Amino acid sequence: MLRVDDLSAYYGDSQILHGISLAVPDGGRVAVVGRNGAGKTTLFKSIMNAGPRVAGHVSWQGAELGAMPSFKRVRQGLVLVPEDRRIFPHVTVLENIAMACYGVTRGQAALDPVQVVERFPMLVPIRDRLGGQLSGGQQQMVAVARAIAARPKLMMLDEPTEGLAPVIVEQLARDVVAACNESGAGLLLSEQNLWFARQCTDRLYIIDTGHIVFEGDWATLDANADVKHRYLAV
Numbered sequence: 001m002l003r004v005d006d007l008s009a010y011y012g013d014s015q016i017l018h019g020i021s022l023a024v025p026d027g028g029r030v031a032v033v034g035r036n037g038a039g040k041t042t043l044f045k046s047i048m049n050a051g052p053r054v055a056g057h058v059s060w061q062g063a064e065l066g067a068m069p070s071f072k073r074v075r076q077g078l079v080l081v082p083e084d085r086r087i088f089p090h091v092t093v094l095e096n097i098a099m100a101c102y103g104v105t106r107g108q109a110a111l112d113p114v115q116v117v118e119r120f121p122m123l124v125p126i127r128d129r130l131g132g133q134l135s136g137g138q139q140q141m142v143a144v145a146r147a148i149a150a151r152p153k154l155m156m157l158d159e160p161t162e163g164l165a166p167v168i169v170e171q172l173a174r175d176v177v178a179a180c181n182e183s184g185a186g187l188l189l190s191e192q193n194l195w196f197a198r199q200c201t202d203r204l205y206i207i208d209t210g211h212i213v214f215e216g217d218w219a220t221l222d223a224n225a226d227v228k229h230r231y232l233a234v
């Protein structure tokens with residue numbers, strides 16, 4: 001279980017997150033949705049201790065993470081796919097996925113990159129292409145595949161659909177759901193695309209200017225038209 005309790009985050013003197021609390025049960029799938037600039041990326045970086053200055057509590061599997069550095073969090077099974085994807089441009093798709101062996105969850109062996117590629121139909125024909133020659137959608141697929149190869153207990157995807165064509169968004173939803181089902185990994189997803197978030201998760205939090213303003217399942221959101229309108233402009 002991931003628990004975030006009363007978490008605040010700062011860049012210099014600006015406070016970006018204000019007392020955020022949320023939880024993801026083992027194997028659970030949870031979305032954080034909110035507009036541009038709401039604080040989604042800052043939240044994910046705070047959970048990984050990868051950037052902002054943080055006050056409050058992040059605990060994972062019952063232990064407070066405190067000042068634990070990012071690379072150790074990864075070894076504990078918390079794997080972040082950042083919004084800029086960070087694909088290595090000068091090595092192939094297969095080699096990008098093989099990099100996951102450096103971040104594999106402790107006590108596990110990384111998955112065989114060839115087998116991982118086979119789970120992502122879009123990657124099969126391009127497995128020998130260089131990272132720098134991929135479209136945005138292909139890069140996102142590689143980033144998710146690389147995360148799965150590291151055997152995460154919780155995969156954190158930061159706005160994976162940003163800039164992707166609708167047909168790719170649909171394929172990505174199928175692949176993310178299948179990968180989570182098959183691996184048993186939990187999912188913490190940040191999104192502005194409500195359709196995609198709904199395909200991939202059971203519960204959501206809405207974040208607005210660094211505050212959580214709603215939490216519940218998707219049916220509860222649907223019953224709150226005013227919340228949707230006020231915070232998500234739909």
Ligand SMILES: Nc1ncnc2c1ncn2[C@@H]1O[C@H](COP(=O)(O)OP(=O)(O)O)[C@@H](O)[C@H]1O
Nearest residue numbers: 011014016034035036037038039040041042043
């Ligand atoms: N490195 C940074 N330094 C200063 N302010 C930042 C930095 N990164 C993000 N911010 C600010 O924090 C706020 C939240 O940004 P972000 O977490 O990226 O939102 P989101 O991911 O929801 O679009 C924004 O006002 C943004 O300008």
Ligand SMILES: [Mg+2]
Nearest residue numbers: 040041083159
């Ligand atoms: Mg962001």
